[in-house]
Amino acid sequence: MTALRTIVWIDQADGAGSELLGGKLGSLVEMTEAGFDVPPAFGITTAAFALFAEHTGLQQAAKEQCAGLDLDDLQAVERVSAQLAQIIEDAPMPPRLTAEVTEAYEALEQRTGMPGVPVAVRSSGVSEDLEGASFAGQYDTYLWVCGPEDVLRNVRRCWAGLFGPQVLTYRPQDGVPVIDGDTLPGMCVGVQQMVQARAAGVMFTLDPVNGDRSKIVLEGCWGLGEGVVKGDITPDRFRVDKVTLELLASEIGTQTEEYGFDEATREVGLLAVEPERGAQPCLSDAEAVAIAELGKRIERHRGAPMDMEWAIDQEGRLHLLQARPETVWASKPVRSVTGDGAGGAAVDRVLAKFMSFGAGTTGR
Amino acid sequence: MSATDATGSFLSPHAVATPPGAEGWEQLYPYYALLSEATKDVEERELWFFDGMHNPSPIYPFDTIMTENWWVACNQLTTRVWQIPPSWGIDHRIINGYLYISPRGVSDPQQIAERAEHFQRRAGHYYANWDEIYDNWIVKAEDCIGRLKAISFAPLPDREQESFVTEHRGLFSSYDLLTSYDRLIENLFEMGAYHFEMLNLGYGAYLTFKEFCQEAFPGITDQTVARMVAGIDILLFRPDDEVRKLARLAVELGLADLVRDTADANALLAAIGEAPRGDEWLQALEAAKDPWFWYSTGAGYTHTDRAWIDDLRLPFTAMRGYIDKLEAGEDIDRPLERVLEERTRITAEYRELLGTDDDREAFDQLVQLARTVYPYVENHNFYVEHWHHSIFWSKVRELGDVFVAHGFIADREDLFLLHRNEIHSALYDLIIGWAAGTGGRGPTHWPPIVEERKRQLAALREWTPPPALGTPPDAITEPLTIMLWGITTERVQEWLGASDPDASELRGVAASPGKARGRAMVVTDPEQLHEVQRGDILVCRVTAPSWAPVFSRLGAAVSDVGGIMAHTAIVSREYGLPAVVGTGYGTQTIKTGQLIEVDGDTGVVRILQEGDA
Numbered sequence: 001m002t003a004l005r006t007i008v009w010i011d012q013a014d015g016a017g018s019e020l021l022g023g024k025l026g027s028l029v030e031m032t033e034a035g036f037d038v039p040p041a042f043g044i045t046t047a048a049f050a051l052f053a054e055h056t057g058l059q060q061a062a063k064e065q066c067a068g069l070d071l072d073d074l075q076a077v078e079r080v081s082a083q084l085a086q087i088i089e090d091a092p093m094p095p096r097l098t099a100e101v102t103e104a105y106e107a108l109e110q111r112t113g114m115p116g117v118p119v120a121v122r123s124s125g126v127s128e129d130l131e132g133a134s135f136a137g138q139y140d141t142y143l144w145v146c147g148p149e150d151v152l153r154n155v156r157r158c159w160a161g162l163f164g165p166q167v168l169t170y171r172p173q174d175g176v177p178v179i180d181g182d183t184l185p186g187m188c189v190g191v192q193q194m195v196q197a198r199a200a201g202v203m204f205t206l207d208p209v210n211g212d213r214s215k216i217v218l219e220g221c222w223g224l225g226e227g228v229v230k231g232d233i234t235p236d237r238f239r240v241d242k243v244t245l246e247l248l249a250s251e252i253g254t255q256t257e258e259y260g261f262d263e264a265t266r267e268v269g270l271l272a273v274e275p276e277r278g279a280q281p282c283l284s285d286a287e288a289v290a291i292a293e294l295g296k297r298i299e300r301h302r303g304a305p306m307d308m309e310w311a312i313d314q315e316g317r318l319h320l321l322q323a324r325p326e327t328v329w330a331s332k333p334v335r336s337v338t339g340d341g342a343g344g345a346a347v348d349r350v351l352a353k354f355m356s357f358g359a360g361t362t363g364r
Numbered sequence: 365m366s367a368t369d370a371t372g373s374f375l376s377p378h379a380v381a382t383p384p385g386a387e388g389w390e391q392l393y394p395y396y397a398l399l400s401e402a403t404k405d406v407e408e409r410e411l412w413f414f415d416g417m418h419n420p421s422p423i424y425p426f427d428t429i430m431t432e433n434w435w436v437a438c439n440q441l442t443t444r445v446w447q448i449p450p451s452w453g454i455d456h457r458i459i460n461g462y463l464y465i466s467p468r469g470v471s472d473p474q475q476i477a478e479r480a481e482h483f484q485r486r487a488g489h490y491y492a493n494w495d496e497i498y499d500n501w502i503v504k505a506e507d508c509i510g511r512l513k514a515i516s517f518a519p520l521p522d523r524e525q526e527s528f529v530t531e532h533r534g535l536f537s538s539y540d541l542l543t544s545y546d547r548l549i550e551n552l553f554e555m556g557a558y559h560f561e562m563l564n565l566g567y568g569a570y571l572t573f574k575e576f577c578q579e580a581f582p583g584i585t586d587q588t589v590a591r592m593v594a595g596i597d598i599l600l601f602r603p604d605d606e607v608r609k610l611a612r613l614a615v616e617l618g619l620a621d622l623v624r625d626t627a628d629a630n631a632l633l634a635a636i637g638e639a640p641r642g643d644e645w646l647q648a649l650e651a652a653k654d655p656w657f658w659y660s661t662g663a664g665y666t667h668t669d670r671a672w673i674d675d676l677r678l679p680f681t682a683m684r685g686y687i688d689k690l691e692a693g694e695d696i697d698r699p700l701e702r703v704l705e706e707r708t709r710i711t712a713e714y715r716e717l718l719g720t721d722d723d724r725e726a727f728d729q730l731v732q733l734a735r736t737v738y739p740y741v742e743n744h745n746f747y748v749e750h751w752h753h754s755i756f757w758s759k760v761r762e763l764g765d766v767f768v769a770h771g772f773i774a775d776r777e778d779l780f781l782l783h784r785n786e787i788h789s790a791l792y793d794l795i796i797g798w799a800a801g802t803g804g805r806g807p808t809h810w811p812p813i814v815e816e817r818k819r820q821l822a823a824l825r826e827w828t829p830p831p832a833l834g835t836p837p838d839a840i841t842e843p844l845t846i847m848l849w850g851i852t853t854e855r856v857q858e859w860l861g862a863s864d865p866d867a868s869e870l871r872g873v874a875a876s877p878g879k880a881r882g883r884a885m886v887v888t889d890p891e892q893l894h895e896v897q898r899g900d901i902l903v904c905r906v907t908a909p910s911w912a913p914v915f916s917r918l919g920a921a922v923s924d925v926g927g928i929m930a931h932t933a934i935v936s937r938e939y940g941l942p943a944v945v946g947t948g949y950g951t952q953t954i955k956t957g958q959l960i961e962v963d964g965d966t967g968v969v970r971i972l973q974e975g976d977a
Binding site for chain 2: 242243246
């Protein structure tokens with residue numbers, strides 16, 4: 001048992017891949033190793049979850065509850081989901097896990113020089129984030145978690161999320177449900193230092209509207225990136241040419257609210273933005289280009305279009321929070337501009353161009 | 365006067381009022397260039413847009429030779445030679461002294477199909493043999509220029525030289541004068557034909573590549589497409605390169621202080637002549653002048669566009685700037701290697717982003733063809749508008765001296781107030797007067813006409829030509845109109861909506877990227893260029909590539925007319941100057957002294973605050 005890796009730091013993964021860390025954390029390991037500025041994080045690995053499941057009888061309970069469960073019976077599914085969540089919440093944590101998570105959190109306090117450092121706790125499932133089978137948004141994320149006890153509490157919530165009704169009923173294309181009773185899916189939970197974002201958002205290294213790979217499109221908002229991810233804040237949008245890194249267009253809206261830590265409720269919530277700041281773009285043109293440049297480097301590193309989350313901290317430093325392969329356009333037929341049958345020879349195309357001027361269109 | 369009416373049309377060309385003091389202006393121009401009652405219905409149905417790119421000011425009667433040339437030379441290729449299927453070329457009218465042009469389309473499908481067959485074969489031949497044809501084009505152009513240089517004009521002698529007698533020549537100075545003039549005019553029409561020989565096809569190949577890129581990479585900027593194609597050995601940059609060399613030589617020879625402190629060009633030349641080793645520099649200047657200082661300060665289409673060789677102020681101003689930079693330890697060489705590396709990198713990266721092998725194959729071929737045609741597209745300007753036309757104007761001035769010597773006009777420049785066909789008559793009058801000893805009718809006939817025309821032109825200059833007149837078509841489809849002037853259906857719609865002279869925002873073509881704020885300097889006459897101060901934003905009807913030395917002092921440039929393939933756009937990009945062209949109303953809306961902002965990425969110009977001066 002001593003070889004069991006229950007805690008893995010993203011900058012000391014030592015060969016640990018997504019088997020142990022799930023897709024999300026595994027990707028951050030890769031980004032960190034490639035030298036990108038990812039805030040420090042550790043994963044409570046799939047091995048830790050397996051240990052918990054075994055230790056608490058969760059594995060057995062899940063097998064029994066899911067056996068013969070009619071996935072079309074929503075009430076039954078919700079009942080099973082609630083029962084399993086209750087087990088996860090109530091079961092005693094293996095002492096080894098409690099000690100190791102606490103130790104790791106304290107190490108993070110040391111590294112950041114911040115006692116009680118706020119962290120984001122999020123699940124990183126093994127089947128998640130894989131190209132063509134994105135579970136994005138189906139797992140929970142808990143922000144601004146402080147102290148080892150709260151971390152552990154939210155780790156349990158992430159584990160419980162694995163048995164949410166939407167996961168239990170999810171059927172991938174091959175028809176086998178994620179929870180098939182015999183084995184539990186691998187589940188890692190990432191614990192990452194929160195970036196106290198001045199502005200944050202998402203970025204695609206292609207144009208998500210038409211799949212054009214020569215563009216990088218980013219959306220950002222004031223404060224934490226939750227507003228963009230959840231979609232309840234209308235973000236500023238920037239389009240950058242991937243080759244020349246010129247800012248081609250920006251659409252700047254007025255933002256009246258931002259996500260941030262609310263001192264009153266002690267949790268992340270919507271806060272009012274002063275009107276003067278809210279009317280300003282959340283990024284300067286140069287910042288937008290710098291973020292796009294980061295996206296370009298990451299795409300080049302991964303060799304495929306990517307979907308990323310980024311944040312700019314109060315000092316103006318840019319951080320990479322998430323990086324996963326883009327899945328929508330990756331699963332579509334390759335975009336082609338020569339499918340019009342105009343012939344390959346350049347001169348034929350030019351002649352066709354001249355012919356088309358009179359057709360009342362600008363031609364193809 | 366409102367530029368548009370309620371029906372979504374522009375003002376009728378026939379409803380344009382004559383500016384006060386310009387009454388009778390029509391007599392400056394040939395009848396066929398004027399609007400007429402007989403063709404009124406047709407003229408009102410067409411869209412006419414102001415060609416300020418080539419003729420920003422009212423045209424001098426003689427200078428119509430240029431517009432009349434391309435009225436034939438450009439159109440004959442479109443309509444009779446290539447038979448570009450959907451185009452019937454571009455019609456011309458002179459309205460209040462300004463050139464308005466009208467794109468004409470072919471709509472009959474059968475006619476288009478018939479023309480297409482010929483077009484395919486003929487244009488295909490040129491594309492297939494482009495390099496060879498272009499090499500030969502250079503030979504023809506240089507030969508034409510050589511023959512132009514050889515033409516000379518001299519006043520007729522009181523007594524013919526005796527050699528005419530002893531050599532039994534039988535032909536005398538009157539014949540030489542008459543035929544030299546004919547050769548001069550023929551020479552212009554010859555070069556005028558070469559001008560367009562490959563132009564439509566060159567633009568078409570480039571445009572096809574551009575549109576391929578725009579379809580593959582929606583939103584890619586025109587500048588970026590141009591960067592993938594543009595070469596580095598562009599002749600238009602050579603004059604400025606020569607100035608850099610002269611600056612370097614001046615520093616080496618210890619002449620830098622002299623150049624900096626002597627503002628007057630002639631005084632500077634005299635002072636350098638007396639300085640030790642000054643003769644070395646003067647020799648280098650002479651070597652650079654021909655051909656590189658035959659470089660027009662305008663589009664080259666009017667005699668008022670003086671060349672560097674006539675007026676050394678512009679190159680010397682630029683040279684002072686380079687000397688300052690050299691002495692500050694800066695590198696003044698154009699970063700050719702970097703430009704070339706960037707071209708390679710950008711092209712490779714876009715190629716990589718294409719989805720299929722077919723796409724990449726088409727891209728490779730199109731970029732190759734665009735690069736093949738581009739040297740002609742870029743370099744014909746130097747051969748034709750700069751080198752040839754600058755010499756042409758100097759020859760007309762030489763002829764002007766002949767008329768002055770015979771008392772027909774008071775000043776050589778007055779000759780430009782006569783149409784070329786009137787000069788033909790005047791020449792015959794002159795040789796009659798010489799042969800018969802009567803002095804001819806000219807000395808009393810022409811001076812009052814010249815004076816009246818000067819007054820009329822001055823009145824016309826006070827009038828601001830609206831960007832468009834007449835009725836917009838459903839769509840602009842004439843290739844050159846779109847490629848060269850940047851006149852598209854969308855642009856016309858913007859003009860229809862944005863003709864309010866009080867507007868604080870103008871839209872045009874984003875011709876060169878970047879943003880800049882600064883004091884507006886509205887220039888309607890190249891003379892005003894010398895008043896431009898560092899950081900100013902130039903606002904003009906049209907910019908010319910040879911203004912480049914002034915560009916280095918500018919914050920940005922804005923013009924009323926021009927498309928992305930216009931001369932200006934090419935040079936602005938090279939000099940890294942934000943530029944918005946084709947605003948339509950820039951010189952009308954913006955006033956010198958206002959604080960304005962130019963966004964060369966989006967093509968928007970904003971007036972931020974009124975000037976204090």
